[in-house]
Amino acid sequence: MATFKATAETAAKNLESGRTLRELSDLFTPMAIRVAITLRIAQKIEAGRLTSDMLAADTNTDADILERVLRHLVTVGVLTQNESGQFRLTRIGEDMLVENGKAANPPWLDLETVAGRAELAFTRLLDVVRTGEVAYSAQYGTSFWDDLTRDPSSGTDFDVVMAGGMERRIREIAEAYNWGALESVIDVGGGNGTLLAGLLNAHPTLRGTVLDRHSEPALRTFKDAGLSERATALSGSFLEPLPSGAGGYILSRIQSDWNDADVRTILVHCRAAAGLDGKVIIIDEFASEEGVRCDSEDDLRMLVYYGGKERTLEQVSALAADAGLSVESLRTAADWTVMELVPTRH
Structure with a gap:
């Protein structure tokens, strides 16, 4: 269980690392990582699809836009890109891989799962603080649990995570x-x-x-x-x-x-x-x-x-x-x- 000491130590580490308020609060890096996980970019790079053109063809996305997203992941140290335009995984980027070939923690980071969609409801946190409403329901017009009931595959994914x-x-x-x-x-x-x-x-x-x-x-x-x-x-x-x-x-x-x-x-x-x-x-x-x-x-x-x-x-x-x-x-x-x-x- 967490203690006040553990919380204070976390804050101290953030200060020692020089992380700024902007770095702690940006949305573009987490979203870029989630996009990469949803598209299984790490797995495709490991399979030899190294350029933005190849990756876009494999993911049915726009090559120019995808490259711009991936270049941000280069900037923050998740990927590298050489002079030939080929992307590789860094040690941090390898965390997007697991042995069974699926993205790490896909139910929570994959934007196409019910749990991944739920993360986006955090954009309504101010409304929650002000009104006490359930953000997921306000975001999608239905409860998290009703979404699981309507989509058996999402329910299965959720049960696997809990199990x-x-x-x-x-x-x-x-x-x-x-x-x-x-x-x-x-x-x-x-x-x-x-x-x-x-x-x-x-x-x-x-x-x-x-x-x-x-x-x-x-x-x-x-x-x-x-x-x-x-x-x-x-x-x-x-x-x-x-x-x-x-x-x-x-x-x-x-x-x-x-x-x-x-x-x-x-x-x-x-x-x-x-x-x-x-x-x-x-x-x-x-x-x-x-x-x-x-x-x-x-x-x-x-x-x-x-x-x-x-x-x-x-x-x-x-x-x-x-x-x-x-x-x-x-x-x-x-x-x-x-x-x-x-x-x-x-």
């Missing part, structure tokens, strides 16, 4: 809590089922269900993992009443994506479905208690994309109390926390 962060922590999450004692769980908003599959593999008596926008991705995950007899998936929304009867209701990386009112609604639905004996379990990385967000960039993304926020344990606990839930236990799983909630006893 990537989960895969590194599944073993610790599985060991941090006695999941088998719950007998059955519903992973509410569980995406493509990566977390649930990991829990089922670690706890052979556990059964589970993923509930998310579309059931097909999770069903494929369970089939590929040989878990179809113990796992299933349902299409639905946690903003509506949930199926009852499971021993536990998991909310993994959910609470920061929504405003306070929606988080209360989600928790109320989980509590109602869990009944008197069920558990509601939040798995997440929480903001630090020193008043500094665990990741200021992610906090602003939550604000601009969804109207959400990075919350502290205390803030989430307060929302849970509003929903009739009390914190039973807190466990550490890698750099995340497993928060066990139970119905408040009066």
